[in-house]
Amino acid sequence: xxxxxxxxxxxxxxxxxxxxxxxxxxxxxxxxxxxxxxxxxxxxxxxxxxxxxxxxxxxxxxxxxxxxxxxxxxxxxxxxxxxxxxxxxxxxxxxxxxxxxxxxxxxxxxxxxxxxxxxxxxxxxxxxxxxxxxxxxxxxxxxxxxxxxxxxxxxxxxxxxxxxxxxxxxxxxxxxxxxxxxxxxxxxxxxxxxxxxxxxxxxxxxxxxxxxxxxxxxxxxxxxxxxxxxxxxxxxxxxxxxxxxxxxxxxxxxxxxxxxxxxxxxxxxxxxxxxxxxxxxxxxxxxxxxxxxxxxxxxxxxxxxxxxxxxxxxxxxxxxxxxxxxxxxxxxxxxxxxxxxxxxxxxxxxxxxxxxxxxxxxxxxxxxxxxxxxxxxxxxxxxxxxxxxxxxxxxxxxxxxxxxxxxxxxxxxxxxxxxxxxxxxxxxxxxxxxxx
Amino acid sequence: xxxxxxxxxxxxxxxxxxxxxxxxxxxxxxxxxxxxxxxxxxxxxxxxxxxxxxxxxxxxxxxxxxxxxxxxxxxxxxxxxxxxxxxxxxxxxxxxxxxxxxxxxxxxxxxxxxxxxxxxxxxxxxxxxxxxxxxxxxxxxxxxxxxxxxxxxxxxxxxxxxxxxxxxxxxxxxxxxxxxxxxxxxxxxxxxxxxxxxxxxxxxxxxxxxxxxxxxxxxxxxxxxxxxxxxxxxxxxxxxxxxxxxxxxxxxxxxxxxxxxxxxxxxxxxxxxxxxxxxxxxxxxxxxxxxxxxxxxxxxxxxxxxxxxxxxxxxxxxxxxxxxxxxxxxxxxxxxxxxxxxxxxxxxxxxxxxxxxxxxxxxxxxxxxxxxxxxxxxxxxxxxxxxxxxxxxxxxxxxxxxxxxxxxxxxxxxxxxxxxxxxxxxxxxxxxxxxx
Numbered sequence: 001x002x003x004x005x006x007x008x009x010x011x012x013x014x015x016x017x018x019x020x021x022x023x024x025x026x027x028x029x030x031x032x033x034x035x036x037x038x039x040x041x042x043x044x045x046x047x048x049x050x051x052x053x054x055x056x057x058x059x060x061x062x063x064x065x066x067x068x069x070x071x072x073x074x075x076x077x078x079x080x081x082x083x084x085x086x087x088x089x090x091x092x093x094x095x096x097x098x099x100x101x102x103x104x105x106x107x108x109x110x111x112x113x114x115x116x117x118x119x120x121x122x123x124x125x126x127x128x129x130x131x132x133x134x135x136x137x138x139x140x141x142x143x144x145x146x147x148x149x150x151x152x153x154x155x156x157x158x159x160x161x162x163x164x165x166x167x168x169x170x171x172x173x174x175x176x177x178x179x180x181x182x183x184x185x186x187x188x189x190x191x192x193x194x195x196x197x198x199x200x201x202x203x204x205x206x207x208x209x210x211x212x213x214x215x216x217x218x219x220x221x222x223x224x225x226x227x228x229x230x231x232x233x234x235x236x237x238x239x240x241x242x243x244x245x246x247x248x249x250x251x252x253x254x255x256x257x258x259x260x261x262x263x264x265x266x267x268x269x270x271x272x273x274x275x276x277x278x279x280x281x282x283x284x285x286x287x288x289x290x291x292x293x294x295x296x297x298x299x300x301x302x303x304x305x306x307x308x309x310x311x312x313x314x315x316x317x318x319x320x321x322x323x324x325x326x327x328x329x330x331x332x333x334x335x336x337x338x339x340x341x342x343x344x345x346x347x348x349x350x351x352x353x354x355x356x357x358x359x360x361x362x363x364x365x366x367x368x369x370x371x372x373x374x375x376x377x378x379x380x381x382x383x384x385x386x387x388x389x390x391x392x393x394x395x396x397x398x399x400x401x402x403x404x405x406x407x408x409x410x411x412x413x414x415x416x417x418x419x420x421x422x423x424x425x426x427x428x429x430x431x432x433x434x435x436x
Numbered sequence: 437x438x439x440x441x442x443x444x445x446x447x448x449x450x451x452x453x454x455x456x457x458x459x460x461x462x463x464x465x466x467x468x469x470x471x472x473x474x475x476x477x478x479x480x481x482x483x484x485x486x487x488x489x490x491x492x493x494x495x496x497x498x499x500x501x502x503x504x505x506x507x508x509x510x511x512x513x514x515x516x517x518x519x520x521x522x523x524x525x526x527x528x529x530x531x532x533x534x535x536x537x538x539x540x541x542x543x544x545x546x547x548x549x550x551x552x553x554x555x556x557x558x559x560x561x562x563x564x565x566x567x568x569x570x571x572x573x574x575x576x577x578x579x580x581x582x583x584x585x586x587x588x589x590x591x592x593x594x595x596x597x598x599x600x601x602x603x604x605x606x607x608x609x610x611x612x613x614x615x616x617x618x619x620x621x622x623x624x625x626x627x628x629x630x631x632x633x634x635x636x637x638x639x640x641x642x643x644x645x646x647x648x649x650x651x652x653x654x655x656x657x658x659x660x661x662x663x664x665x666x667x668x669x670x671x672x673x674x675x676x677x678x679x680x681x682x683x684x685x686x687x688x689x690x691x692x693x694x695x696x697x698x699x700x701x702x703x704x705x706x707x708x709x710x711x712x713x714x715x716x717x718x719x720x721x722x723x724x725x726x727x728x729x730x731x732x733x734x735x736x737x738x739x740x741x742x743x744x745x746x747x748x749x750x751x752x753x754x755x756x757x758x759x760x761x762x763x764x765x766x767x768x769x770x771x772x773x774x775x776x777x778x779x780x781x782x783x784x785x786x787x788x789x790x791x792x793x794x795x796x797x798x799x800x801x802x803x804x805x806x807x808x809x810x811x812x813x814x815x816x817x818x819x820x821x822x823x824x825x826x827x828x829x830x831x832x833x834x835x836x837x838x839x840x841x842x843x844x845x846x847x848x849x850x851x852x853x854x855x856x857x858x859x860x861x862x863x864x865x866x867x868x869x870x871x872x
Contacts (some may be wrong), residue, residue, distance in 0.1 A: 022527075022586060026587065026588055029588060029653065030585075030586060032653065033771055034585075035584050035772075058600070127746070131458070137731075139583025139584070139737075142578065143575060146575070146582075146755060146758070146759060147468075147578055147579070147755060148575070149469050149754075149755050149758045150462060150750070150753075150754035150755050150757075151751055152461075152462055152465060160845055163698075195553060217465065217468065217469075223468040240554075272646040280719060280740065283716060283719055295573075296461070297454070297746050297747040297748065297751040298460050298573040298741065298747065299573060299741060299745075300748060301573065301739075301741040302726075302740040302741060303737075303738070303739060303740075304737070304739075305737040306734070306736070311732075311733040311734065312733065314586070314733055315584070315585075315586045315587055315734035316732060316734075318585075318586035318733075319584070319585050319586050321586075322582070322585045322587075322698060323582060326763045328766070330764070335469055340470055
């Protein structure tokens with residue numbers, strides 16, 4: 001058997017300790033599959049003395065994790081520290097500059113600096129791998145880099161944030177409102193103490209930008225992702241969606257559309273959507289993630305599994321290490337960085353979609369006439385409409401409608417006509433509908 | 437860019453013409469991803485003059501496909517002829533013997549001769565790839581070889597035959613009986629003129645044997661797969677399952693269990709099963725395939741997509757070619773053949789499962805007492821039981837029950853007690869239940 005692959009591991013949080021445990025538990029079968037032993041030689045973390053329930057005595061310790069890159073006995077650095085910049089980025093740069101391979105679970109760093117790091121890796125022909133950065137244990141980076149490599153992809157979309165999916169599917173099961181379920185999720189460890197990045201869609205946006213770059217051969221463009229979180233989705237919306245045959249999920253979606261002059265443009269969006277109960281994503285409950293890739297020859301492929309957690313994320317990190325031990329390097333984004341296309345963001349106004357709109361209105365005569373007139377004037381065709389008094393009686397009333405397919409900008413125009421109307425007591429909620 | 441990867445293509449049926457079309461349609465993006473052009477240089481098929489709707493004039497023609505292996509201008513042979521032995525096997529052997537890579541969609545050949553061919557490939561360090569042999573366009577061979585490579589797998593199971601899944605889900609939707617739906621499926625092209633291999637579970641058994649070898653590091657053992665087809669499943673069973681909260685699917689399942697002396701044994705089975713409507717496989721309809729892999733760190737992963745057809749299968753063939761162009765070779769079964777373990781088949785009698793049993797009985801007093809006494813005497817505990825007269829009245833009656841979890845052998849013992857009973861007018865149908 002060949003020489004061991006010698007690993008320097010930075011970060012001993014949940015995922016880092018998971019990697020240590022996994023390499024120990026599955027030691028022999030990993031060596032058989034990799035063709036050589038995977039051996040941690042040095043580790044680094046903030047606090048040397050914290051009890052993590054694992055034995056670190058066999059590993060050298062580095063107080064400064066940047067030193068891992070410089071060690072002569074380290075072949076590959078695993079970065080599990082997190083943060084788009086700062087020490088993680090410094091470590092990544094140093095590792096690649098020394099011609100060593102880098103494995104990371106850091107979606108923010110890849111979303112912001114992936115191209116720079118990939119270029120550095122390509123220059124020295126070393127691996128930069130980040131399977132664990134997207135959708136936890138699901139091998140979807142590999143799925144797009146290699147599994148669907150023969151296809152021009154039409155769309156990539158899915159459920160990329162387990163926290164939001166847990167919250168939405170629990171709201172669905174219990175009828176409880178957002179704030180209540182979020183608090184429960186925090187108690188249960190499905191949501192962080194500061195959940196902003198999750199519930200505002202930023203985490204899903206990081207992951208989407210990475211998948212879009214790989215799938216469409218585009219230069220990664222995180223800034224262009226338009227993300228809307230789930231904080232405005234109410235229990236009433238979920239009940240209404242259910243009655244209409246839908247569930248609500250936070251969907252990250254990317255596709256390529258011809259812009260003016262026919263140059264391809266990249267649409268990247270994270271939005272809560274109404275998902276038809278006939279669609280495979282509607283059955284994805286709890287903290288599960290799922291990604292759909294639609295290829296021009298493969299048709300629709302679905303990858304589903306645990307999107308986070310110690311075991312699944314460690315599984316993805318170690319799969320990358322096994323690839324490296326097998327000497328499977330390849331361009332990090334499937335195509336060398338120099339050949340990735342810079343695609344401007346899609347002007348989305350002309351996109352045709354069917355939309356759910358929920359108005360919260362004062363309970364008085366003429367409100368429905370006002371809303372439906374605005375729809376008519378903006379050219380929005382209504383497929384179904386429900387008006388419903390609030391359970392607590394009096395006060396506000398809910399008007400929910402589903403539009404026929406039409407350009408997004410028409411709905412926007414209708415809402416502009418209603419802007420400032422005294423009939424509306426809250427901002428309307430607009431959710432696109434995913435039917436197939 | 438590097439030199440083109442030069443392809444010799446044997447077989448110009450549906451999949452072969454699909455590969456020609458795919459390499460042409462996605463030519464540029466494939467070259468970008470592969471780092472070199474993928475170029476067909478020579479083809480071979482039975483009939484040179486048949487109109488396939490594709491232009492073959494740019495390729496050399498070989499009447500004898502075995503010559504493809506010998507051509508100096510061919511780097512890799514794609515075998516899409518089919519058949520476990522005969523010309524396909526001869527071509528595969530010759531190709532590998534000459535130190536050339538082989539890509540095949542031939543599940544029967546890999547199930548029967550995969551180890552011999554993999555050894556030949558490993559000896560010369562060339563690729564043997566067969567993504568298209570299992571589950572069409574779903575990258576599940578790669579998923580198990582590489583995506584879950586860090587895991588000890590606990591179970592691998594799924595829906596591996598699109599014909600059976602089309603028939604069962606159509607029976608479910610329409611209430612029609614097996615024979616009628618099969619005839620429709622044949623008209624629509626979802627079933628072959630001779631559907632035996634599909635409906636008897638042989639096709640799924642081929643695929644399961646391949647996945648089990650990769651997933652469990654076992655020497656492939658097709659002969660040990662116990663396969664039961666779907667011909668005994670009636671419309672009444674599907675209706676009964678539905679009422680109990682299940683659908684019926686043909687499930688291929690493999691797992692490893694400790695045998696006597698603790699040596700690992702391999703269970704490989706293809707059986708129609710009752711699948712809980714809560715389980716992700718229950719939503720897999722039509723000719724779709726899906727595979728679940730449960731890893732000790734990854735948890736449950738699901739891969740789903742089109743299991744057959746020109747586009748999806750060609751997508752898998754070309755993904756293999758791109759891997760080869762990228763110089764990603766690796767052991768065909770993830771672990772070198774010499775290290776694969778020979779695992780004896782599991783003695784399944786002690787397996788604990790919950791079971792659906794359907795009896796067709798004469799409508800006369802005492803029948804229920806006879807059946808339930810046999811269950812009691814064999815130690816089978818009944819969870820629910822329904823007796824239902826046949827719609828056409830008179831004659832036979834259906835008795836369907838679901839047992840509590842218990843050893844498989846107890847159910848077998850109960851049926852042996854009832855063997856020869858004049859109360860039973862047909863062979864009972866026993867289907868295991870898949871809950872989670």
